[in-house]
Amino acid sequence: MKNICTKFLNGGTPSTQVSNYWNGSIPWITGADIVEQKVVYRRLISETAVKESSTNIIPKGNLLLVTRTGVGKVAIAPFDVAISQDLTGIILDEKIVCPQFIFYYFDGNEKALQQLNQGTSINGITRDVLQKLKIPLPPLPEQKAIAYILGLMDTAINKNNLLIEKKEQRKKWLMQMLLTGKKRLKGFEKTKWKIQSLENFIKPVSREIEKPDKPYLGIGIRSHGRGTFLKQDELPEKNTMETFYVVRKDDLIVNITFAWEQAIAIVKPEDDGALASHRFPTFTFIEKKGCVDFFRFFILQRRMKHMLQLISPGGAGRNRVMSKSDFIKLEFYIPEFGEQTAIAQILQSADKEIQLLKSKTEKLREEKKGLMQVLLTGKKRLNQDLQD
Template identity: 50%
Template sequence: MPKLSLNASKKTKQTAAGEIPVDWECAKLERLIDKLEAGVSVSGSDRPAARNEQGVLKVSAVSDGRFLPDENKAIETSEILRARLRPRVGAILVSRSNSPELVGESALIKETPGNLFLPDKLWQVRLLKNANASEEWLSQVLRLPTIRLEMRNRASGTSQSMKNISKSAFLGIHVALPPLPEQRKIADILTTWDEALEKLDALIAAKDRRKKALMLQLLTGRKRVAGATGEWRTTTLAQVLEPTPRPTPKPSKPFLAAGIRSHGRGVFLKPDFIPADIALDELYEIKSGDLIVNITFAWEGAAAIVSDEADGALVSHRFPTFSFRAGKASRAFFRHYIRTKRFVFDCGLASPGGAGRNRVLSKTAFLKIGLMLPPIEEQEAIGEILDTCDAELTLLRRQRDALDLQKRGLMQRLLTGKIRVAVDEPVASP
């Protein structure tokens, strides 16, 4: 990655915005912003607007510093005349009402369809004409961790799930204000990093779609592995799995405990679990390669193949474990099969219960679940193909996280003046 030509800022001053270069100013947002425009609350359908329909943005249209125009709902015909404010390209949107973690989320509008309106919970920032401030620069400033923290601290509300920030509280925030040419250069640099992140996100999404399509084809036999022979046969989980409980007395000292995430997201560990925190005298040991199920949440995909890191961890009786019968089923195949909608649906049928989340898996019904399986060699080959897809996605996500961390570090230094950039030099690319 090319290096940026940056100069350390040596002369600084202490201000309400922190320590900043002596040639920068400290300004409240009210000095830069003319208006915080908002739309109105209108009724809409629980679906995005089609091209020939009018839509109102949802609060989720502003997420992680990005504007997501597809996060909208179609406005009911009787409500269209009440909608009044459209998002403007180049403007900043701010979430004035949201969860405590997300209140104050903001994003720059780079492009937008012409059929959308703003709700009452999103502000559209309009800068003063003589503010000497760049919208691209300000959009980056509003994403600084220190500014986000101040917005959360200034938000009010009695509900623990919803907070609001007032106009006066928002406009009273102090920011470090560099000269306009430096603002623009800083924004150019950080925008380059944002664009690189967006490209990586698009690549990850495409690879994920490809993997899901392969899962659908390979795990149902619609697509066969090259060179595969032999028929797929109807079987049941009882014919390929063997219940393998390993009861053990509860340890007297802290131990490694485990749980299962829903939606096929695997096992999670709880190191140094305190024995007194669980009111059971007997626990069960799990082993690497087991299939383990959470009987309380199996209906929403709480099943996993135990990883090497979880080998020897302890669980309660609510986590029955199964081993694979030799020559009958492949762990690699089942690692992906248990994430399919078909498997989760079948687990739901095997989990009787009342409304809501109070449903418990019947282990007897679970073992009666039917499925189609290819010969063991093809199972292994399918598992290997899908494991390769997962490995590629993991690598891309790590690359994305590393780039995001680099961008955040650069952002913190540039927007506070810890390092300076010469405004007459070309922008480097990540």
């Protein structure tokens, strides 16, 4: 590295006790501000802070490498930016090397950089280690061509991710409108939504079994409507509970201890047959009354979380326990089965669009990774036409 760099610049943190060091006009970043190879600054410092502290300004277009606390993250400075001690600014000799090429080389070798960590209390890459780092370099025109090709891949990935964001925003709007009755579907406009209790759509179910004598899969529910997860219990004999309950695909399940944090979900196909404790009351949907696919979305609403909090009295954490009897009596504006089904189909279609786009992003990332593996190592060379 020392042969292709004109300067290595360390960073520092201006004293937070000096008020005129902060809220200036110069972006100042730590390692945490390098997010997905981009700079996302949160704080500004003054010119006085730069003069009177150990921070340094890295000019636009130069390399930012995290060498402490999050080692291996890299970005190209999109503007002049001051850095903390987490980072090293690398000023490259552009007569010899293309900064974007080195950026992609570091980006593709983050794990290798992490292995260069040294130190006990605070790990990091030392200046000496960084200077001795060897990088395979093709001629400058080929470096630029490689950087251009990988940049095209990044552009395609970013465009696709922007489309995902738009689709997710649209889905959020659809949920807000369709699940509250603010927007009605064609053919259902004349049917009024009624305030109805959940017992009109679901009924309790109890599939009680004795404690297994062999390892089993238990089910858990993540808070904030983030679905279920499975956990393997290898030592059931150490479990103090003597009775368990079987859950089935499409059951509605609630964790009474964390219901106030919206720990509620629909059981996924891969969860079928898992075991739950008495803290996880389970319900099935009444045929032609409750559409399971509608309720997959309905239970994610803020209104649901609010209502679960109301029936979970007590203090914070495990002291707040949901009343099982009150849960099924909760009342909401809910459409009839036909409209539930129609709403579910629209929201499922939105989900499918998003998943297809996410799959496309993953495919593009894999293609980019494959290109990096061959282009940045010299396994595949570019012909002269591409370099020009």
